[in-house]
Amino acid sequence: MAPRDEVRFRRLVDEHAGAVGDYLRRRLYPVSPADLDDLVEETLLVVWRRLEDVPADAERPWMIGVARNVLRNARRSSVRRRALQATLRPVPDDPPAEERVVADVALVQALASLSDDDREIVTLNAWDGLEPRDLAAHLGISANAAAVRLSRARGRLRAALARGEDDAKEAHPS
Amino acid sequence: MDELDRRLAAADPAGAHPYRVPAGVVARVVATERPTRVVRPFAWRVAAAAAASVALSIGAVTALGQLAPAVATLEVSAAVPSPVGAGPAAFTSANAIAGPVTAAPAHRLAPEPPPPASIAPVRLTGLGGLSRAARRLARALGVAGPATPLGVAPASWRVGRAPGASVVVTGGPVAQWSYSSSSPAIAPATQATGPVRARSERARLRARAEGLLARLGLHLTLGRASDVAATMDGATAHDVYRELTATFVVTQGGWPTDQRVELSLGARGRLLYAAGPDVTPRAAAPYALEPPNAALRAIGATTAHAGTAHVARQARWALSLRAFVVRGRGTWWLPIYTFTTRAGARWQVLATASGEVRVAPHATGLDGKGVVAP
Known part of the structure; x- marks a missing residue:
């Protein structure tokens, strides 16, 4: 193996693996450190094997995209495992990570009311720090389209927050 | 940053404790083999020409043979005993050493098919x-x-x-x-x-x-x-x-x-x-595999096993994987040669090229040369 590849891989790890771990933890919280390490390792394994495919100008979005696929596969396996377990003992469905984690109840409800795509683009921007250019690389769309989608999703989140707070005022008038 | 951004940032589940990648994760990933890239016809011709020139150069071939693969060194700290009830082929039940101890052990083996040039160690995870x-x-x-x-x-x-x-x-x-x-x-x-x-x-x-x-x-x-x-x-x-x-x-x-x-x-x-x-x-990148004779010399180099080397003149060898504890990296299946004499004496030696697998000081269940204790 060329040392140059390993040098590049280690630089990618230094600069972006923390963000990849945070991305996975945000979407799986609470998750055990061992499970999180396993998912990060699986992600890094893909990055290592496909090092030539990592775009130099969008390394973090590309790696988070890999993490998203790893997460999706892990969830699929989890669903299959639960389906097997369900034949023996019913297991309640886990709520989405955002619902369990966020202490801001109104924000929880507003995020939950968004579509999956809207919630994803809002959290990728706010939590994972992906700007529209990065979002474009991550989602495979143009930067302009990403900016428009982000703006619209944030608008819908604001509207949902406002609706939720109005409902709360009606339910508990001061 | 507006009010919405502030609320989202405050709700970030990973905001308080950013994730840090354990060093072991990176070492394990780097130790795995990367797939070969698809080579286009033109590149094939270039690669074939390069390969031919390399093959013609004995010095280059020698140098290539000495190149260490980019894999992590494994430091063996213990040989794992074979599980109870592992069947009649369990190695521990047939590790007795027989034959006279001689001052000048011979290292010869009966003709056998050559072993592979490399073999992948395998990490075992629970x-x-x-x-x-x-x-x-x-x-x-x-x-x-x-x-x-x-x-x-x-x-x-x-x-x-x-x-x-x-x-x-x-x-x-x-x-x-x-x-x-x-x-x-x-x-x-x-x-x-x-x-x-x-x-x-x-x-x-x-x-x-x-x-x-x-x-x-x-x-x-x-x-x-x-x-x-x-x-x-x-x-x-x-x-x-x-x-x-x-x-x-x-x-x-x-x-x-x-x-x-x-x-x-x-x-x-x-x-x-x-x-x-x-x-x-989970298989890692393949390691170079030393020939059986080199493993046999490891037995002869260990005083306690000098007699076995003499007996091994007529021994047959078999390659298999045995569990070892690797320092800081869990349990691995590593390749071993099992030598068996006509008299039924049997012993095992780690079968990897030196430098890629080391035996830790004070390792249990095997000596410094990789000879597994009976």
Whole structure:
């Protein structure tokens, strides 16, 4: 193996693996450190094997995209495992990570009311720090389209927050 | 940053404690082999020309042979004893050294097919804690009951209610599981036990063992059955099977390992007993493999084993994978040569090129040259 590849891989790890771990933890919280390490390792394994495919100008979005696929596969396996377990003992469905984690109840409800795509683009921007250019690389769309989608999703989140707070005022008038 | 951004940032589940990648994760990833890229026709021609020029240069070939692969060094700290009940082929049962000790041991081997140039060491990972593993296996096998700890050294957990079916998982470098049905063993009036030679019965047992592993989520492959026997009601060949038992060698990449899967079926095909390792194998990048003669010299270089080298003039060797504890990196299957003499003496040596696998100081179960203690 060329040392140059390993040098590049280690630089990618230094600069972006923390963000990849945070991305996975945000979407799986609470998750055990061992499970999180396993998912990060699986992600890094893909990055290592496909090092030539990592775009130099969008390394973090590309790696988070890999993490998203790893997460999706892990969830699929989890669903299959639960389906097997369900034949023996019913297991309640886990709520989405955002619902369990966020202490801001109104924000929880507003995020939950968004579509999956809207919630994803809002959290990728706010939590994972992906700007529209990065979002474009991550989602495979143009930067302009990403900016428009982000703006619209944030608008819908604001509207949902406002609706939720109005409902709360009606339910508990001061 | 507006109010919405502030609320989102405050709600970030990972905001307080940013994730840090453990150093071991990166080392493991870098130690894995990367796939070969697709080469275009033009590149093929260039590569072929380059390869031909390299092949013509003996010096280059020599230099290539000395190049160490970009894989992490494994430091072996202990040889893992073969599991109890690993069958008649268990290495520990046949490690006796025989023959006179001589001052000038000879290192010659009978002609054998050459071993491969490289072999991949395999990391063995557990599928969770012992109690969790016991519950997982019990669920897959339909065993109900509480999970209770059975012992501390080695740690083990059982799920089930006596005298019903139970699952036991025992910890250690290679965790082992076993399942036992509730059927009490009632000896028949007359009983005969012997090897099963019918191909259909052996195939049925193998299919059941493979199906069981799949049901348990264990991605293990089975090699030859090292032992298939039947206990029958009555003492004639026409009597009905009471119990069929089989022991299969677990293989990895086509190589036999030190792990076994056991299976016992009742007369109507009901699973009575099963056991095996509770691990997931993950192959790393291949290491260069030293030839058997080099491994044999390691035996001769160790004073305590000088006699074995003399005996080994007529020894035959076999390559397999055995579990070792690697410092800081868990349990691995590493390649070993097992030398067997006509007299039945048998011993084992780590079979990797020097520098890629090191034996840690004060390692247990093997000496500094990689010779496994009997």
